[in-house]
Amino acid sequence: MIALVDCNSFFCSCERLFRPDLKNKPVVVLSNNDGCIISRTQEAKQLGLKMGGPYFEIKSFCRKYDVHVFSSNFSLYTNISDRVMSTLEKFSSLVEIYSVDEAFLDLSTCQNDLKVMGKKIKQTIDQEIGIPVGVGIAKTKALAKVANYLAKKSDEVVVLDNEEVVNDALKLVPIEDLWGVGRQNQIKMKALGIMTAYDFKNYDNEKHIQSVFTKTGLQLKKELEGISCFSLSKATPKKKSILSSRSFGQVVTSKEELKKSIAYHISLAAQSLRKQNSLCSQLYIFLRTSYYGKTEFHSKTTQINFSVPVDDTLFLIEQGMKAVDKIYQQNILYKKAGVGLEKIVDNDSYQLGLFDRPNNERKTLMNLMDQINNREGKFTLKSMACGVDNSLWKMKQDFKSPRYTTSWNDLYKLK
DNA sequence: TCTGGGGTCCTAGGACCC
DNA sequence: TCTGGGGTCCTAGGACCC
Structure with missing residues (x-):
């Protein structure tokens, strides 16, 4: 049997952890740029607030009904998620982390009554982390999803046996x-x-x-029908593609600013590529306008293939800058830019060209950069292509809570 | 003023081979 | 009059998830 454990209104619940005064009050969390609603508490749902609803449309409504609004605080959410997942590992040797707020647990060797087991899981997560979860248990993943769907409605553990x-x-x-x-x-x-x-x-x-x-x-x-087709796997597989993109806080028309943002995204994506010990053979970049603007939607994508796979931020930025030159057009009101790394392979087994030699100096430099940035914070050391001032394309985050669990400066203060 | 970001899997159809 | 058959590999785009 498989259990699906899923955190209720996860991002909102994380915010409530440090704001107990918000218990039983409507809370919503907004997407990047404070764009739209991506998490709602039960109370917010009852007020009729919709998932994905644009914030600007409901701003005055929120004020009127005293809805507490947060910008997304992903460093907080991923940290709380890690804690939830490691607690779940106490209940099963095979836990598949399905998303930031969900995990499948293999309970095939569970000796106890499954309903009792489910309740134990709920209680433990609530007590040790403080996050409410729903538990559904059944024979396959899809059925566990169904069980969890029903569990959410009743706040009971549902076992379909x-x-x-x-x-x-x-x-x-x-x-x-x-x-x-x-x-x-x-x-x-x-x-x-x-x-x-x-x-x-x-x-x-x-x-x-x-x-x-x-x-x-x-x-x-x-x-x-109870025939398992989606198997459970513990190992988090390496990513086959890595994306980094962001909408701008305001419209951008300058090529130089767009280049900075592309360099910024390449830096993030390449770092995550190196983190999983991979290389990529393809870089694509895109620039686009807003879907909702008055002018016609404009989007251009271009990709560059490399004969030898790479993970070198500086090389990738160089290529990315050329790509921007290729697709940039004047007088376009750009609202979003991003990059993708594709055709990802392991860095210990790949094909070099006959006359290619790995660039060990660059490798050392990248290692050093990653070490420093891991210790001192992202972008402590960076390519100047990213610029020093990104205020023009920085995203809007007017309601961000402190990084209570991941930043010394943001530690919760007691009197 | 104002609408997110990051992924996976599958298939049809084109390009190529002999 | 009239032009084969059997494959593989790759990719763009569409569907889905959170």
Whole structure:
């Protein structure tokens, strides 16, 4: 059996940890740039605030109903997430961290009653970390997701441990709420008369499912039948692509400013590439305007391939600057820029060209830079291409809480 | 004024091979 | 009159997730 443990309103719950006065009050957390809502407490949901809703539209509403608003504080959230995950490891030797606020636990060797086990997990996380979680337990990942979905509604631990219980549960899940069914597929499902997860499980034409919803769709159906198709894995696999991008706090038109932001993103992405001991053979960059602007949407992407894979920030920046020259256009109101590193390979086994020699000096320099930046903080040592003043494209964060758990300067102060 | 960021997987179709 | 058959590899784009 597999448990899915998922933190309730995770980002909001993290904020509440250090603001106990916000208990039972509506709280929301905004995306980067204070753009839109990405986490809501139950109270905020009840007020009708929507996930993904733009903040500027609900600003006065929040003031009126005393909704507490936070900018996102990811260093806090990832730190709390790490604590939750390591606590979960006490309950199973196989914990798959599925996202910042969710994990699958293998409970196949669990001797106790599963419901009791689920309650124990809830209590422990609440007591040791202070974050409320929901627990759903079932035979496959997809069914554990269903169990968790129902657990959230009742605040009980839900265990789906026999056919009848599973069927009853699946009838309660509208097809659009099923894990793996998104905006497009729910339309197709409904056209086939599939309105609930139960209908999907019992749809009897597998070939048709495969052709309409691809291999993944068929796997999902089998998972609902109790046949495991998505296995649990502990190891966090290396990333196959690494992205860094950000919307600007304001519109940017200057090529020099765009170059600085691209250099900045390349620095971040390359550092994360080196962290997982990888190299990349492709760099792509993009510049685009706002989706919502008055002028027509404009977006340009370009990519550069390297015959020998690299992880050298300075080399990548050099290439990135050329790429900006290629796609930049004057009089465009740029609102977002970003880079991606692709075709990622391990740095201990890759193909050199016949006449290529690794640049060991650069390697030493990158190592040193990473060491210093890990110790002293990001961008302590950086390429001057990133510039010294990024106020023009810096993001907006008007409601950011202190980094209580990751910065000495932000430590919680007691009288 | 103002709408996020970072990922994975799958498939069709093009390019190529003999 | 009339022009084969069987493959592999790669990529862009679309779907999904949080």
